[in-house]
Amino acid sequence: MEEVPDPVIQEPTDAIVRITSTAICGSDLHLYEVLGPYMHKGDVVGHEPMGIVEEVGSAVTNLRKGDRVVVPFNISCGHCFMCSQGLQSQCETTQVKEKGSGAALFGFSELYGSVPGGQAEYLRVPHADYGPIKVGSELPDERYLFLSDILPTAWQGVEYANVEPGGVLAVFGLGPVGQFAARIGAHRGYRVIGIDPVPERREMAARHGVETLDYAKGVADELREMTDGRGPHGIVDAVGMEAHGSPVAGFAHQALGLLPDKLAQKAMETAGVDRLAVLHTAIDAVRRGGTLSLSGVYGGQASPMPLLTMFDKQLQLRMGQCNVRHWTDQLLPLVEDDADPLGVTDLVTHRSGLEGAPALYEKFQKKEDGCIKVVLNPGA
Ligand SMILES: NC(=O)c1ccc[n+]([C@@H]2O[C@H](COP(=O)([O-])OP(=O)(O)OC[C@H]3O[C@@H](n4cnc5c(N)ncnc54)[C@H](O)[C@@H]3O)[C@@H](O)[C@H]2O)c1
Numbered sequence: 001m002e003e004v005p006d007p008v009i010q011e012p013t014d015a016i017v018r019i020t021s022t023a024i025c026g027s028d029l030h031l032y033e034v035l036g037p038y039m040h041k042g043d044v045v046g047h048e049p050m051g052i053v054e055e056v057g058s059a060v061t062n063l064r065k066g067d068r069v070v071v072p073f074n075i076s077c078g079h080c081f082m083c084s085q086g087l088q089s090q091c092e093t094t095q096v097k098e099k100g101s102g103a104a105l106f107g108f109s110e111l112y113g114s115v116p117g118g119q120a121e122y123l124r125v126p127h128a129d130y131g132p133i134k135v136g137s138e139l140p141d142e143r144y145l146f147l148s149d150i151l152p153t154a155w156q157g158v159e160y161a162n163v164e165p166g167g168v169l170a171v172f173g174l175g176p177v178g179q180f181a182a183r184i185g186a187h188r189g190y191r192v193i194g195i196d197p198v199p200e201r202r203e204m205a206a207r208h209g210v211e212t213l214d215y216a217k218g219v220a221d222e223l224r225e226m227t228d229g230r231g232p233h234g235i236v237d238a239v240g241m242e243a244h245g246s247p248v249a250g251f252a253h254q255a256l257g258l259l260p261d262k263l264a265q266k267a268m269e270t271a272g273v274d275r276l277a278v279l280h281t282a283i284d285a286v287r288r289g290g291t292l293s294l295s296g297v298y299g300g301q302a303s304p305m306p307l308l309t310m311f312d313k314q315l316q317l318r319m320g321q322c323n324v325r326h327w328t329d330q331l332l333p334l335v336e337d338d339a340d341p342l343g344v345t346d347l348v349t350h351r352s353g354l355e356g357a358p359a360l361y362e363k364f365q366k367k368e369d370g371c372i373k374v375v376l377n378p379g380a
């Protein structure tokens with residue numbers, strides 16, 4: 001926690017938002033550890049914010065002071081070639097070309113443009129003439145907050161998993177993204193099997209009609225046994241590069257932590273740093289001809305993949321940062337529905353002011369005290 005100067009309007013398309021709620025994401029945990037070498041002193045993290053517009057630049061005609069908005073984690077212009085294809089996470093106006101990265105992201109280190117993030121009292125929102133989602137004033141923040149990232153991320157993950165009507169979807173990882181992916185699968189009428197080593201995460205998923213399994217060596221066999229020997233039609237990997245059960249890469253992570261930043265960056269860019277237990281298990285478990293959808297983030301350039309099996313099984317693989325704005329118009333009525341069909345009000349386990357962030361980062365990473373999702377309320 002540090003005091004920094006309040007942000008100011010820099011471009012006519014900027015807005016300044018006073019943050020009322022801002023969540024901690026599993027992606028923040030990568031910055032907290034594996035991607036640490038890309039972080040610099042004074043970087044402001046956070047990319048799941050919402051709040052009240054305080055000020056707008058001269059070119060922002062869609063927003064006014066006092067509007068309540070949710071801010072998508074990717075910064076996109078809305079009118080370039082990629083945005084017009086619904087690929088807002090590849091926006092050509094904000095791409096971080098010097099790092100070879102896609103659209104700039106809030107609070108995500110030099111890899112994604114070093115844009116100050118939203119775990120703060122105030123946020124400067126570039127391209128505010130397109131990005132922010134205007135919402136009503138009656139429902140509590142938590143109904144809307146997850147439109148910033150994890151709800152559209154899970155939606156895209158399930159969409160990409162390409163499960164046929166009435167088919168079987170498996171979701172590896174029942175963190176916040178996996179919880180929503182599993183619930184979205186159930187909402188669409190799929191049979192959903194969720195896998196996670198943490199008991200309270202399995203219990204939460206089970207409350208929403210999801211069958212659950214612990215993660216163990218034989219889990220691919222278990223999945224086949226549950227599905228006529230064939231395996232699930234589609235699998236969402238909502239775990240990513242820090243999967244438990246991958247001892248070798250675990251050691252690589254520790255070694256990276258001991259290197260100076262520049263050397264560690266080099267190692268990230270040339271060595272296999274991902275913990276691949278889940279990805280390789282999913283390749284094994286998915287039905288022949290099925291689809292793997294990676295919502296979980298991977299970070300290495302040289303992580304080994306079982307291409308023989310992938311080719312032989314005729315798999316499809318889809319992945320990527322979520323194109324948040326592409327999905328939010330469909331999701332808005334679902335979060336505003338009084339029946340709460342996706343269960344957005346059953347996810348947050350810990351809340352605090354900004355001052356609680358350091359302790360809650362640690363709790364969330366270590367999965368202590370039943371911690372599943374943290375929301376910070378600056379100024380509350
Ligand atoms: N694609 C995107 O746009 C996007 C957006 C948000 C988050 N993410 C990524 O999604 C992933 C999940 O994020 P989250 O917020 O849910 O965080 P999280 O860290 O809480 O979730 C990860 C879950 O995986 C479980 N897990 C670990 N090892 C496992 C194993 N071997 N088998 C099964 N489960 C295992 C953990 O217990 C945890 O519940 C992260 O990689 C995050 O960066 C991607």
Ligand SMILES: [Zn+2]
Pocket residue numbers: 025026027028047048073149150
């Ligand atoms: Zn996130």
Ligand SMILES: [Zn+2]
Pocket residue numbers: 076077078079080081082083084090091092093094
């Ligand atoms: Zn664009």
